[in-house]
Amino acid sequence: MMGKIPMFSPGSTVSSALPGYVALCLALQIHRLASEFTVIGPDRPIIASLGGEAVLPCHLSPRMSAENMELRWFRSEFSIVVHLYRDGQDQYRHQMPEYQGRTELLKGDIKNGSVSLRIRDIRPSDNGQYKCFFQSGVSYKDAFLELQVAGLGSAPAISVEGHQDRGIRVVCRSAGWYPEPEAEWRDLLGKILQSDSEKISPEANGLFQAEIAIVLTEESNQKVSCCVRNPQLNQERESEISVAELFFPRVNPGLVALGVILAILAVLILLASYCIWRQHRAKETLRSELESEKEKLRSDLEREKGQCLGPVGIAITLFEKMWYRNRSASVSLSTSPKLQIHSRGMGKTDGTELASRCRLQG
Known part of the structure; x- marks a missing residue:
C-alpha cells in the first residue's frame, strides 16, 4: 500500500517552518558541494634553469573561490612549509629558511580557485617534488608537483697533457652543470669517438663537472670536438680542436x-x-x-x-857627441881645446863654422 502524502494547511505549524527547512537544505547542499572539490596540478614536470625562477601552478575543480581557504606548499614535512596562505594573507612563521625571501603566491585568479607559487633564484636544492594543499573547513585535498632544476655549464676547455701511446693525450673539462651531464668526443662528421677516460664529479656548490680525455694520433681525423650535454634541457656546449695543430703547431x-x-x-x-x-x-x-x-x-x-858634409859631417857628429857628453859631465866647453879640422882644399877651421857653411851651401 501506498501511504498518503501529508497535506499542510496554510495555517498549520509545519507550513510556517518550511522556509527554515529549505534554508537548512540549501546550507547542507552548499557544504556538500564545497567539500567535493579536487586539486589539480601540472601533468608534467616543471623545468627551471639555475638562477632563474619557477612557477608551480594549482587550481580547484570545479571552479570556486579559494580566498578563505588555507593554501600550503610543502615538500617532505607538512609542518615545514615552502609557502603558507591562511586567513586571507601570507604566513611566513613556519617557512623553511632556504625559501625565505624567494617565494611569492600569485593570487590574481584566486576567486576562480587558481593560484601559483613563484620561486626565484632557483638552486640545485630546489630540485624535487612539491605538494600543494587546499583546505576548506574539514575538507582538504592536495596534488603533487615535480620541479626539475637544470643548468648549462661552461664552454668545454680543451688542453693537451703530454704524449701517450704514440699519440697526444687531450683532456676536455667543463663545470657548472646540473644535473649530471653527458660528455663525448666526436669527429668532423659527428661520429662518436672512443674516449680514453670519462669522469663526472660533484662540485662544492652542488653542481657537476665533466672531464673526458682522448688520445689522438696523426692518423686521426682533421678536427675533433668535445661535446657536453644536459639531458633534461637537451642542450649542449661544444669546443673543437685541430689534430694538425697538435702535431704541427701554428x-x-x-x-x-x-x-x-x-x-x-x-x-x-x-x-x-x-x-x-x-x-x-x-x-x-x-x-x-x-x-x-x-x-x-x-x-x-x-x-x-x-853628402853635403862628407868628412866634416862625421867630425861634426863626433863633436856633437863629445859636447853632449862633456855637458852631461858638467865640463865647460870653453876649457876644451878647439877642434881643428883639416879638409881637402880647406885650411884649419872651427867645426861650428864648417857646419854653418855646409848648412848655407845646402
Missing part, C-alpha cells in the same frame, strides 16, 4: 715578427761593426803610411846631410 705571428726584427738588428749590428773595423783599419793604414813617409824623409835628410 706559428705565432708575434713570434715571427720578433724573429724578423731580431734578424734585422743582427744584420745592422754586423754592418756597424764592419764599418767601424774598416775605419779603424784605414786609420791604422794611414798612420803606418805616415810613419813610413816620415822614416823615408828622415833617411833622405840624413843622406843629403852626409
Whole structure:
C-alpha cells in the first residue's frame, strides 16, 4: 500500500517552518558541494634553469573561490612549509629558511580557485617534488608537483697533457652543470669517438663537472670536438680542436715578427761593426803610411846631410857627441881645446863654422 502524502494547511505549524527547512537544505547542499572539490596540478614536470625562477601552478575543480581557504606548499614535512596562505594573507612563521625571501603566491585568479607559487633564484636544492594543499573547513585535498632544476655549464676547455701511446693525450673539462651531464668526443662528421677516460664529479656548490680525455694520433681525423650535454634541457656546449695543430703547431705571428726584427738588428749590428773595423783599419793604414813617409824623409835628410858634409859631417857628429857628453859631465866647453879640422882644399877651421857653411851651401 501506498501511504498518503501529508497535506499542510496554510495555517498549520509545519507550513510556517518550511522556509527554515529549505534554508537548512540549501546550507547542507552548499557544504556538500564545497567539500567535493579536487586539486589539480601540472601533468608534467616543471623545468627551471639555475638562477632563474619557477612557477608551480594549482587550481580547484570545479571552479570556486579559494580566498578563505588555507593554501600550503610543502615538500617532505607538512609542518615545514615552502609557502603558507591562511586567513586571507601570507604566513611566513613556519617557512623553511632556504625559501625565505624567494617565494611569492600569485593570487590574481584566486576567486576562480587558481593560484601559483613563484620561486626565484632557483638552486640545485630546489630540485624535487612539491605538494600543494587546499583546505576548506574539514575538507582538504592536495596534488603533487615535480620541479626539475637544470643548468648549462661552461664552454668545454680543451688542453693537451703530454704524449701517450704514440699519440697526444687531450683532456676536455667543463663545470657548472646540473644535473649530471653527458660528455663525448666526436669527429668532423659527428661520429662518436672512443674516449680514453670519462669522469663526472660533484662540485662544492652542488653542481657537476665533466672531464673526458682522448688520445689522438696523426692518423686521426682533421678536427675533433668535445661535446657536453644536459639531458633534461637537451642542450649542449661544444669546443673543437685541430689534430694538425697538435702535431704541427701554428706559428705565432708575434713570434715571427720578433724573429724578423731580431734578424734585422743582427744584420745592422754586423754592418756597424764592419764599418767601424774598416775605419779603424784605414786609420791604422794611414798612420803606418805616415810613419813610413816620415822614416823615408828622415833617411833622405840624413843622406843629403852626409853628402853635403862628407868628412866634416862625421867630425861634426863626433863633436856633437863629445859636447853632449862633456855637458852631461858638467865640463865647460870653453876649457876644451878647439877642434881643428883639416879638409881637402880647406885650411884649419872651427867645426861650428864648417857646419854653418855646409848648412848655407845646402
